[in-house]
Structure formats: structure tokens, C-alpha cells
Amino acid sequence: MARARLTWRTRTGRVVLSSCGALVALALIAGGYYWWGGPREHRAAQQVLDEACDGVLPSRAMRDVLGGGPFEKGPGRVDVLLSGEDADHARDKGRTVTCTVTGDGVPVAGDDGNAAEVQVTVQRVPQRRGDDFAVDRASVRARGTDPLYPRPAAELPPVGLGGGWRGLFTTGESATDTGRADSSNATVVTLLDCARDRGGLLVTVDAKDEDVTLDDPRRRAAFARIATGTAAKASEKWGCDAEPGKPLRTVALPVNADESVPLADASGTCEGVPGRGGRIARAWESASSDSPVEVCVVAGERPELPAREPSDESPRYHLTAFYGPYADSERRDYTRHHGEYTEKPGPADAPAGPLAGGGRWASAVCRDGSGPALFTVRDEGAWREDRSSTYDGHRAKPSAADRAYERAALEEFARRSARAHGCDAPELS
Numbered sequence: 434m435a436r437a438r439l440t441w442r443t444r445t446g447r448v449v450l451s452s453c454g455a456l457v458a459l460a461l462i463a464g465g466y467y468w469w470g471g472p473r474e475h476r477a478a479q480q481v482l483d484e485a486c487d488g489v490l491p492s493r494a495m496r497d498v499l500g501g502g503p504f505e506k507g508p509g510r511v512d513v514l515l516s517g518e519d520a521d522h523a524r525d526k527g528r529t530v531t532c533t534v535t536g537d538g539v540p541v542a543g544d545d546g547n548a549a550e551v552q553v554t555v556q557r558v559p560q561r562r563g564d565d566f567a568v569d570r571a572s573v574r575a576r577g578t579d580p581l582y583p584r585p586a587a588e589l590p591p592v593g594l595g596g597g598w599r600g601l602f603t604t605g606e607s608a609t610d611t612g613r614a615d616s617s618n619a620t621v622v623t624l625l626d627c628a629r630d631r632g633g634l635l636v637t638v639d640a641k642d643e644d645v646t647l648d649d650p651r652r653r654a655a656f657a658r659i660a661t662g663t664a665a666k667a668s669e670k671w672g673c674d675a676e677p678g679k680p681l682r683t684v685a686l687p688v689n690a691d692e693s694v695p696l697a698d699a700s701g702t703c704e705g706v707p708g709r710g711g712r713i714a715r716a717w718e719s720a721s722s723d724s725p726v727e728v729c730v731v732a733g734e735r736p737e738l739p740a741r742e743p744s745d746e747s748p749r750y751h752l753t754a755f756y757g758p759y760a761d762s763e764r765r766d767y768t769r770h771h772g773e774y775t776e777k778p779g780p781a782d783a784p785a786g787p788l789a790g791g792g793r794w795a796s797a798v799c800r801d802g803s804g805p806a807l808f809t810v811r812d813e814g815a816w817r818e819d820r821s822s823t824y825d826g827h828r829a830k831p832s833a834a835d836r837a838y839e840r841a842a843l844e845e846f847a848r849r850s851a852r853a854h855g856c857d858a859p860e861l862s
Contacts, residue, residue, distance in 0.1 A: 478502025486532040486553050489670055491662025497655040498640060499536030499549050507533030507552075529556045538642055549642040551659060554583055555667045558624070558633035558758045561804030563857075566796055568765050568781045570772065582762045583637045585620040588751075589730060590702055592685040593722025597678030598661055599624045601724040603687050604647060617642045619653065621660040624725050624757055625668055625675035630802055634673050635758050636664045653684040688717050696731060703729040705845045706752065709838050713749060727754040727850055731842070750842060751811045754850040757803035760796075764807060780807055785862035791831060793839050795847050799856040806856050808847035810839050 481504040482492050496502075531554045538549035585591065586605030594600040600623040618641050625634040638660040647653055658681055668675045693715040696708045703718035706729060717730040729752040755763045764781040771779055771789045778786055784796040784805075792811035799806050812831060831839075840861065847859040 478504045481506050485534055487530045489663050489666040494658040494662045500539050505535045552639040554637045556635045558635050560632040560802045563798040563800045566805045573765050573769050582758045587728050589688050589717050590719035590728040592687050592719045593724040596681050599723045602684050617645050619656045621657050623660040623664040625664050627673035627675050634667055636660050650683045654681050657681050657684045693717050702727050706842050721853055725756045725759050752846040753809050755807040760807040784860040793843050795859045795861045797851040797856040797859040810843040
């Protein structure tokens with residue numbers, strides 16, 4: 434029987450067929466990855482970012498916090514921001530968009546990733562006159578307890594973003610905390626002034642990233658870039674045409690509970706605030722910046738106390754400056770809580786006066802279209818001074834010396850803040 438001979442052509446053909454089979458197998462594998470584990474998954478994750486918050490989220494900044502995906506879009510809303518008299522201050526009715534996106538987070542130190550969540554709110558801010566501190570009481574009643582603008586928790590001074598951005602960064606930590614409580618949570622705010630007297634845009638970002646410390650400046654900058662990136666895209670899409678700041682590479686860390694300084698050495702938001710002997714001689718502050726909310730907290734010296742005894746170096750006076758939408762929101766909140774229970778004027782009725790429950794307010798005319806600034810001082814520790822004169826949690830009645838100190842502290846704090854923001858000298862009662 435003749436033996437079949439394997440010629441060069443047949444060998445070559447088998448090699449070609451074998452190679453083709455391998456290529457087909459690779460193509461099938463690659464196709465499966467493409468449709469099920471690669472670009473298709475990437476496109477699905479990108480679609481979530483594209484559809485959330487009216488399409489103004491910065492994809493790269495979001496992925497720097499949430500990871501590569503997959504993402505889940507939480508509840509969101511789109512509603513009319515302005516109504517009633519507020520609409521008269523704007524050339525058109527703006528919108529509020531809110532969205533929440535969650536992901537696995539960015540792996541840290543060999544971890545597989547941590548659950549991360551980002552909530553973004555973008556709001557149109559109406560143009561206001563510099564001396565118009567009145568609010569529409571009908572709209573206040575209509576909104577009930579729903580705030581007009583989300584106010585960042587800032588029991589301790591927040592820090593400014595820098596880089597030409599008008600905004601702030603805060604962890605919402607309290608001065609009574611022993612450490613950086615829940616330090617993976619942060620709130621970032623960016624406020625844009627729109628071109629040609631069109632009002633402004635306010636972007637608020639609440640970010641949570643489990644098991645990630647904000648001591649790392651790269652994480653703080655990653656959170657902040659979501660706010661600035663959203664602001665830039667919203668400005669272009671909504672016709673704000675604001676002048677953006679510079680790209681942020683780092684953001685300062687807000688002051689910690691154990692980082693008070695001697696009041697005499699204060700050089701930021703507490704600079705110039707008078708002391709009161711040993712009773713008021715410490716301060717928590719942040720560097721002065723173009724932030725829409727500025728805070729100075731002052732307290733007494735830390736006494737020598739036995740172990741496990743509470744320290745008397747606790748917050749005593751909170752001085753806060755509110756600008757733009759935050760001044761408006763603070764006046765509305767005060768009206769909602771106190772307007773129906775007293776005939777005494779409040780921050781929405783007069784430029785200055787005493788606050789219900791203790792403390793004072795003052796205001797300053799700002800001619801940048803953001804409306805009048807509001808400055809407040811509140812005594813958070815009056816009840817500690819004389820427990821015998823308190824009942825059921827109510828504070829002791831402030832003395833004449835207490836009221837005099839409140840006015841002196843508020844006057845200096847408001848004067849320096851207003852001047853730094855280009856506003857007129859504050860008016861005090």
C-alpha cells in the first residue's frame with residue numbers, strides 16, 4: 434500500500450488552519466470580554482455618570498473616588514429652585530439637580546476597594562441687591578423644613594479651596610470630638626459668580642469613602658475636583674459662563690478638635706477677636722480665604738484637671754460669616770424657627786440686632802450681586818457658667834459683660850471678614 438506523503442504545502446496548510454483556529458478562539462474570548470467584562474461594562478458605568486445630575490458630572494474626577502465601576506445611581510431629583518418673590522431677582526428660573534452615585538471605591542493599600550458614595554447638588558442662585566436682606570415669608574412657609582440650600586456642617590472652621598475657587602472643604606467635625614470622627618466623610622462647596630449679572634451656581638458635594646483617611650491630601654483633592662469639575666460643566670451647560678479657577682492639586686485639612694491655638698496668636702478667621710482674660714483665650718480657626726462660610730470658635734484655657742474629667746477647653750463662642758446663598762438660607766431658617774413666635778425683628782427684618790436664644794447678628798452690604806452678608810455670634814457655653822441658674826437645659830441669662838463681649842467679638846470678626854470679601858463695613862446695633 435502506498436504511504437501518503439506530507440508535502441510542504443500540506444504542512445503549511447495545517448499550520449495556517451491551526452493558527453486560524455487559535456485566532457478564532459482568541460477572538461471569541463476577546464469578544465466575550467468586550468461585551469461582558471470590558472468596554473461594555475465600561476460603557477455601562479459611563480452611562481450612569483452621563484445621565485446623573487443632568488450630565489454635568491466630571492467622569493474622571495468621579496472615577497478617582499468611586500473606582501472604575503460598576504456604578505449604581507441612587508435617587509435624584511430635578512425641581513424648580515425659585516418661586517414667589519425670589520423669581521423677581523433672577524432673569525430666569527433656575528433648577529436644582531441632585532444625584533447620588535455609588536461604587537466600589539479605589540483600592541487602597543492592597544485592599545480590594547471600599548464602598549464609596551458621592552452625592553452632588555447643583556443649584557441656580559438668584560441675583561440679589563446688596564441691601565436686600567428681606568425674605569419671602571410665604572415661600573418660607575411653603576417649603577416647611579426643607580432648606581433652600583444645603584448648609585455644610587461646620588462646627589469647626591472649614592478651609593477654603595484655593596486656586597481661585599470660591600468654596601470650602603469640611604469634614605463636619607465637632608470640637609468635642611476626641612479624634613477625626615468619621616474622617617472619610619467630606620463636604621465640598623463651590624460657588625460660581627455667573628457672567629453679566631446672571632446670579633450664580635452653587636455646587637455641593639457630599640462624599641463618603643469607607644476606610645480611607647482624609648489625612649491624605651490626594652483624597653481631599655479628589656473630592657474637591659468633583660465639585661470644581663461639576664461647577665465648570667454646569668456653568669457651560671446652563672449658560673452661566675463663569676470664570677473657573679485653576680485645577681486643584683491639594684486642599685488643606687480642616688482644623689482638628691485638638692488643634693486650638695492661643696487667641697493672641699490667631700492669624701486667620703479669628704485674627705483680632707478680643708480675649709476675655711483666662712475665660713476666653715483659645716481659638717479654632719482656618720486661614721482667611723474666599724469662602725462663602727467662615728467660622729471662628731473661641732474658648733477658655735484648658736485647666737489642670739484630674740484624669741477622665743471633662744476639659745473646660747470646649748467651644749464657647751461661635752462666630753460665623755455667611756455670604757451669598759448661605760446668608761439667604763440662614764435668614765430663612767431663622768424666620769422659619771422664630772418668625773411666628775416673636776414680634777422682635779430678625780435677620781430678615783433689620784441689618785443688626787439680638788438673636789432669639791442668645792447672641793447677636795450683623796450684616797454688611799456686598800455689591801457683587803450676592804446680597805448682604807450675615808454675621809452671627811452665639812454663646813454655646815453660657816449654661817456651663819452657672820448651672821444653678823439653668824433649668825431643663827435652658828441657658829443662663831447672659832450678663833451685661835457677656836453681651837458686651839459678644840458685641841466686641843462680633844464687631845471685629847465681621848469687620849475683618851467683610852473687608853476681605855470686598856463688602857462695606859458691617860452695621861451693628
